[in-house]
Amino acid sequence: MPKSSLPELLAPAGSPEALRAAIAAGADAVYFGGGSFNARMRAQNFTDADVEKAIKLCHAYGVKAYMTFNTLVTDRELPGFLAAAQKAYLAGVDALIVADRGAAEVLCHALPDLPLHASTQCSAHNVAGAKALKAGGFCRVVPARELAREDIAAIKKESGAEIEIFIHGALCVSHSGQCLFSSLVGGRSGNRGECAQPCRLPDAKGNYPLSLKDLCLAREIPFFIENGIDSLKIEGRLKSAQYVYEVVSVYRRLLDERRGANDREMAKLAAIFSRSGFTDGYFQKKIDRKMLGIRTEADKQQSTTGNKEIQLPPVPIALRFLMKAGEPVSLSLQ
Template sequence: MIQSRNTELSMAAGRNPDLTEFKPELLCPAGSPAAFDAAIEAGADAIYIGGSEFNARINAKNFNDEEMRSAIERAHAYGVKVYLAANTLIHDREMKSFLGAAEKAYLYGADALIVADIGAASLIKRYMPELELHASTQLSGHGVDAARRLAEAGFSRMVCAREMSADDIRRFTENSPIEAEVFVHGALCVCHSGQCLFSSLVGKRSGNRGECAQPCRLPYKTERGNGYPLSLKDLCLAEHVTELIDMGVASFKIEGRMKSPEYVRDVASIWRRLIDERRDATREEMEELEKIFSRGGFTDGYYKRVIGIQMMGVRSDENKRDTRELVPFEGITRKIGVELEARIEKGKPMSLTVLPQNITVMGDIPEEAINAPTDEATVERCLRKLGGTPYEAKKVDIEIDSGLMIPISKLNALRRAAVDAIAKSVSPKREGARANIEVSGSCGERKNTRSAVFYNPDAITDKAREYFDIIYTPLLGHNGRSNGVLLPPVIFDSERDDVMVLLRRACALGADHALVGNIGHLDLVLKAGLIPHGDMRLNVTNDASMAYCEDLGFEDVILSPELSMSAMRDIGGASAATVYGRIPLMVTEKCVGMELGGCNECQNGRLELVDRRNVSFPVRREYKHRSLIFNSVPIFMGDKKSELDKAKLSMRHFIFLDETPDEVDEIINSYEDQLPSNKPFRRMN
């Protein structure tokens, strides 16, 4: 069993330096009831599952209401926790349904909800304050500042970004007010979680809504011909178990809700052994994990901060041949040992006590025997019949007065009552929301302003300065030619001080505004004295999220480009939308440019990712050699003024990536005069 949650919290926050007895939680995936049972069989401390909607693996079998209720009851019998993954972005018209699903999970006994929508989380804490919340990795938590904001929002745990290094994780566990959950095994997305729009805007299947088409697993043209520059090997940190335990990581998470029950059982069994024996994996165990499933081996590149081509991998025919045949999973064989103490006395109700649960149930008063009295062996035989339950009687202690007759049916009823009492004790009854759920939204002031990001400051024209109220340029290259700065999408704690220096320099050069894409970056901007504006990376898709951002102090927020214009109309307050430009589809920790032409080409902005249809996606260098991948064509709405007016936007936002000064002026003219574009483009949804 794992430590109590409060003990874990104090350890994870660095307040208890003695970790010699600390054992982290083993958190296993289950995309089906069979995989759920496999996780129990393998020794999971906790299991995460998805319901029939609102989860990021919507193509898994998942759990209907009855399957979920039964699974939670079954897990609790084994002392296993269950977390419901409700980790998609929610639209306003779905919010009541989402909250109803959350309430249902709470009533069934779910131990926590894994949430990716900050607005939905705020409503859950209002109506179901007892329900524990875990911040999904889709919330893009990279460090302690994000954890502090999440703690204020009611989260007790943050699922750490997979890109965090050992030093990042250590710094987090020493300073975070909430627990750290770390992915230790399974598939890796090349894009930072919560920041990928590739599948959605190119393939019309949103990863943020559980429908990812995995464009990162497809081939693209590279310097060496066709390759897979976005396909990462699976993560495996099994060689770092002792270090992670010593850091005080609260939960070791295995990815794999799309995997088979056999995969879950076999991978989890090895991790169970490593945690229990408090040791790192041997070479033989690593090879065994590879034989279960791999993409050309495993990687721990992010963890060790060795990021490069050696992290890339695909599922080859050779990998498939090397995969060993998995023994079919045939159900839970694991039993929970209990001791039974029966007391059967003349003239008194029978009693049966179950240990170590220390639960006692009462039965009928035994009758006096006329012919054949019931003997101790008969009583024991009836009480031991625990088949079909998770329990096994290790010891049966019976005290029975002589001359009594107890019908077999009465003994069976006594045994069933004891089993039912145990089930009720591990899944206590909960009450529903205290009032009818009302979804209220933001009340921020609507303005009528325009902003733009210029990735190339040389393209800022006099007309642009006149047309836009705020012009942002990337923080790293800010030179005083704009009144706003665009923060990097990713800032680890180790990079925080350097970013603070850049922000103060930008202030000294006349910047007043900052475009912020992560709630963990807000404190940096406020300390620098800049006015914060929310970027599309905040993934605001509903009124409650907008209200949350306004409460934090954002002047306005650019809505998610995944929203339709009709959905945007549902959101009040100071909402903005991107009405022109190439949308950033991915931010990658690895430098994609290294495989497309090298650092010089990347820095000069000449790199493109070309897919199998010969469509080109511009690649640009980001802070610390990360990469940004942009859509192949820009959004254009210059000739759709009436539609934009109906959206009731507070601000209209433009993105200029590689446009020349003449093209910038031409685009502005199109929006002023409602002219169509003569170049390839896409519309807002």
């Protein structure tokens, strides 16, 4: 099976360093946010100059660059939203990840040839929802992380849209795009990029009744290949460059070898970062207390994520040399 038939491996980049790490580890595409309109405002994120450099670097390595515009947008913010999107478009971004459907409609008219990917914040929970997003101008849809395997397969088979699946990283205790917890208790809206993660805090008795373990579907790679899933997405724009490099490296190997993770690889992923292990409860329809977990001291002590230097490989180039008698010599870069 050629690599082109494999799902795209989509990696997070909360900083320019993390973007380079994703490329070095073998990501097929990287997603990152600018200084506004993205759902991870606590990340370092990218300035306008960073965005241009990031897109050029990605394209030099044959990696696609997606930019997040995945918060809710008010009418007074639309001019700034559109201006930021136009800058990304002119810089050569491959697609925008958008959450606000009204803003998406504006983009469809203003930048009709710019691909739009529906954010997980759009909450596509069924085939009808995915079809509605496609009809609304989105070429790619992210089914909710709370769906089971058969739901995902049905959406891929029947929606007619590209399908992107979260396979690794943090889970929201609510349905993606539906949580108001942070907004209500702290005035920081997750749907505006400012989630304070109050679900990670203990209750009055010192228990953690709302903290979910991280998602890990590394064992399910064959399922995604067999069902023609278009993109496998790793969450983690608040994580370090080293985290991105190590996690992406594991999934790159699994995809290239077209297999699920073994016990050793699962242990390696847990050592990189976990909250008392991982969960695949939603995917397997085993929704119970075993899905809950916190980041313990033991988890921190066994962490293998350090500060190793990450080097990008040389950019591959091909030269074409043409020499004919009586004609000038031609040397071209391909």
